[in-house]
Structure formats: structure tokens, C-alpha cells
Amino acid sequence: MCNKVDAVHVPDGFLDVPTSVATGALAAGTVALALRKARTELDDRTAPLAGLTAAFVFAGQMINFPVAAGTSGHLIGAVLTAVLVGPWTAVLCMTAVLLVQAVLFADGGLTALGTNVTLMALLAVVVGYGVFRGLSAVLPRTRTGVLTAAGVSAFLSVPAAALAFVGLFALGGAVDLPLGTVVSAMTGVHLLIGLGEAAITVAIVGAVLAVRPDLVHGARRISAATVLEDRRPVAAEVPR
Amino acid sequence: MSRRGRTLWIVGVALALVVAGVVSWYASSSPDGLEWAAERAGFAHTAEDSAVAGSPLADYLWNGEEDRLSAGAAGVVGVLVTLLLAGGVTWLVRRRGVPGQG
Numbered sequence: 041m042c043n044k045v046d047a048v049h050v051p052d053g054f055l056d057v058p059t060s061v062a063t064g065a066l067a068a069g070t071v072a073l074a075l076r077k078a079r080t081e082l083d084d085r086t087a088p089l090a091g092l093t094a095a096f097v098f099a100g101q102m103i104n105f106p107v108a109a110g111t112s113g114h115l116i117g118a119v120l121t122a123v124l125v126g127p128w129t130a131v132l133c134m135t136a137v138l139l140v141q142a143v144l145f146a147d148g149g150l151t152a153l154g155t156n157v158t159l160m161a162l163l164a165v166v167v168g169y170g171v172f173r174g175l176s177a178v179l180p181r182t183r184t185g186v187l188t189a190a191g192v193s194a195f196l197s198v199p200a201a202a203l204a205f206v207g208l209f210a211l212g213g214a215v216d217l218p219l220g221t222v223v224s225a226m227t228g229v230h231l232l233i234g235l236g237e238a239a240i241t242v243a244i245v246g247a248v249l250a251v252r253p254d255l256v257h258g259a260r261r262i263s264a265a266t267v268l269e270d271r272r273p274v275a276a277e278v279p280r
Numbered sequence: 281m282s283r284r285g286r287t288l289w290i291v292g293v294a295l296a297l298v299v300a301g302v303v304s305w306y307a308s309s310s311p312d313g314l315e316w317a318a319e320r321a322g323f324a325h326t327a328e329d330s331a332v333a334g335s336p337l338a339d340y341l342w343n344g345e346e347d348r349l350s351a352g353a354a355g356v357v358g359v360l361v362t363l364l365l366a367g368g369v370t371w372l373v374r375r376r377g378v379p380g381q382g
Contacts, residue, residue: 049314050314051327051328052327052328052329052330052331053327053328054327075369076373078370079373079374079375082370082373082375083374083375083376084281084374084376085281085282085285086374087367087370087374088281088285088289088371089288089289090367091363091364091366091367091368091370091371092289092292092293092296092363092367094362094363094366095296095360095362095367096295096296096299098296098300098358098359098362099295099297099299099300099304099355099358099359100299102300102307102358103299103304103307104309104312105307106310107313110311110316111311111312111313111316112307112308112309112310112311112312112313113312113313114307125370129370132366132369132370132373133366133370136362136365136366137366139365140361140362140365142330142332143332144332144357144361145335145339145340145354146330146332146333146335146337146338146339147339148330150331150332202313202314209323213323213326214323214326217321217322217323221322222317222321225316225317225320225321226313226314226317226321229316229317230313232313233313251284251288252285252288255285255288
């Protein structure tokens with residue numbers, strides 16, 4: 041077996057220069073804002089988890105899993121990161137992953153870096169975490185509720201990022217194509233990839249919830265309730 | 281970091297290193313969703329090589345050699361660099377001191 045890892049992000053050339061400059065500016069502005077806002081999510085306990093999550097997303101993105109019709113997909117990890125360490129921190133973590141991939145591994149173009157950050161570190165986080173918060177508000181405040189919200193929002197974040205790419209392509213694609221063709225090609229395959237995204241996100245959030253529920257940003261509202269319910273002696277040491 | 285926090289961190293980093301350094305060799309090499317869609321919709325040919333396409337770690341291989349060791353080394357370097365970059369930035373911007381302990 042001889043596989044080149046092929047975690048393809050948007051390469052140079054797909055989008056024209058003005059669009060790439062615009063997404064670059066949007067990405068830079070978002071990262072600057074996230075550097076200030078992430079402070080509210082990060083402390084001595086949670087900061088180490090943020091670095092770990094980014095490293096894990098890098099590793100996870102190397103694993104292309106097969107989906108139908110001879111194509112493959114890989115984790116994005118935006119919802120996973122946002123649920124574990126918070127949305128502003130997720131912007132920073134995802135940007136770090138994309139930067140390392142573009143600069144060291146030639147994965148995703150350099151001029152397309154702003155586009156990839158806009159799609160995967162900004163849009164996927166905003167849409168995914170937005171859906172997660174919306175669902176969390178109506179679902180029961182339990183472990184199952186958190187995992188359901190994480191799974192559904194992870195699933196939706198993938199086609200959302202794919203459609204956002206189509207939007208950018210409509211604005212500044214290198215070639216003029218009927219939009220319908222691009223939409224239909226992008227949507228089906230990314231819905232399938234979204235299922236993989238949901239499965240990986242639920243598995244990992246579930247594993248961290250099992251050992252350190254207090255560290256999971258998206259489960260802060262349940263961890264207090266669970267600790268009260270769960271009067272085992274172990275629970276007492278959790279809120280450290 | 282508490283003892284359980286440290287255990288979680290060490291297990292997590294070890295898992296990331298194994299996934300990037302070993303499991304990645306067995307990943308699917310079929311075109312990914314975007315590539316496939318670009319082929320199908322007819323804009324795949326507009327992709328250009330990255331300016332760093334000739335870098336020693338391009339395509340997740342050490343010096344372009346397509347073997348297990350080269351791919352594993354590239355994955356391990358990637359995990360460690362990402363850990364340093366993201367871990368460093370988030371450590372620098374964090375609030376100092378554990379909440380509730382002054």
C-alpha cells in the first residue's frame with residue numbers, strides 16, 4: 041500500500057486575485073479579533089487542551105476516509121474544536137492547522153490561505169457553533185444532548201463550508217461555469233463527508249466528556265448539573 | 281495542570297502522533313471531495329502548484345520519498361509544529377491564574 045496523504049484544501053488558482061485578497065483580509069481581521077476574544081475562553085486549565093486539539097485536528101485531517109463514488113473526505117474539525125475549547129479559540133486553532141499545512145506541507149495554496157481560513161476557521165466555526173448553541177438551548181442538558189448537538193452541527197458545517205466555497209467561486213472563480221453544476225458537484229459528496237465529520241466529532245467529544253467533562257467548553261452548562269446529580273466521591277474532585 | 285489533566289494531555293498527544301505518524305499511511309488516496317467536485321464541474325485544471333510545492337515536507341512526505349518512514353516522519357513533524365504553534369499562541373493569550381484561586 042502506498043498512499044500519499046492528500047488532504048486537499050483550496051489550492052492556488054481556483055479563485056481570482058481580488059477574491060483571494062478579500063478573503064485574506066477577512067481572515068486576518070478575524071484572527072486579530074480572535075486573539076483578543078479567545079482570552080475569555082482560555083485559562084491555565086483549558087489552554088493546554090487547545091494546543092492538543094489543534095494537533096489532533098492536524099492528525100485527523102491526514103486521514104482521508106473513502107466516501108461513495110471513488111472519492112474521499114477528511115475531518116475539518118471546526119465544530120470539534122469549538123465545542124471542546126470555545127469558538128474564538130477554535131478560530132486560532134484551525135488557523136494554526138491551516139497555516140502549518142499551507143507553509144510546511146504545500147497543502148492548500150499560499151494565496152488561498154485566506155480562503156481556507158475563511159471557509160474552515162471562520163465559516164465552519166460560525167455556522168457549526170451557531171447550530172450547536174441553538175440545539176443546546178432546546179435539547180436536554182445532558183451528555184446525550186451535548187453529543188447530539190455536536191453531531192448535527194458537525195454534519196452541517198461541512199456542506200456549509202462547501203457551499204460557501206461555491207459562493208466564492210461564483211464571485212471570483214477562475215473560470216465561468218454554470219453555478220448549478222458547481223453546486224451539485226460540491227453538495228452531494230460533502231453531505232457524505234459531513235457524516236464522517238459528525239461521527240469523529242461525537243466520538244472525540246464523547247471521550248473527553250467521559251474523562252474530563254469540566255474541560256469541555258460546550259458542556260459547561262451540564263457539568264455543574266451532572267456533578268450535583270452524581271454524588272460519587274470522584275465527582276468532588278472534578279471542578280479543579 | 282492537574283494529574284488527570286496531564287494524563288488526558290499525554291494520551292491525546294500520543295494518539296495524535298500515532299494517527300499522523302502511522303495510521304495516515306492507510307488513508308484513502310482517492311481524490312477528496314473538493315478535487316472530485318472540481319474535476320466533475322470542470323475547474324480542476326485551474327489549480328496551480330503552491331509556491332512551496334518543492335518544500336521538503338510537501339505532500340506530507342519527507343523529501344518526497346513515498347515510504348512509510350517518510351510519511352510517518354512528516355506526520356510527526358506536523359503534529360509537533362501544530363502543537364507548538366497553537367499551544368504557544370493559546371498559552372500566551374490565556375487569562376493568568378486558575379479561576380477561583382486568585
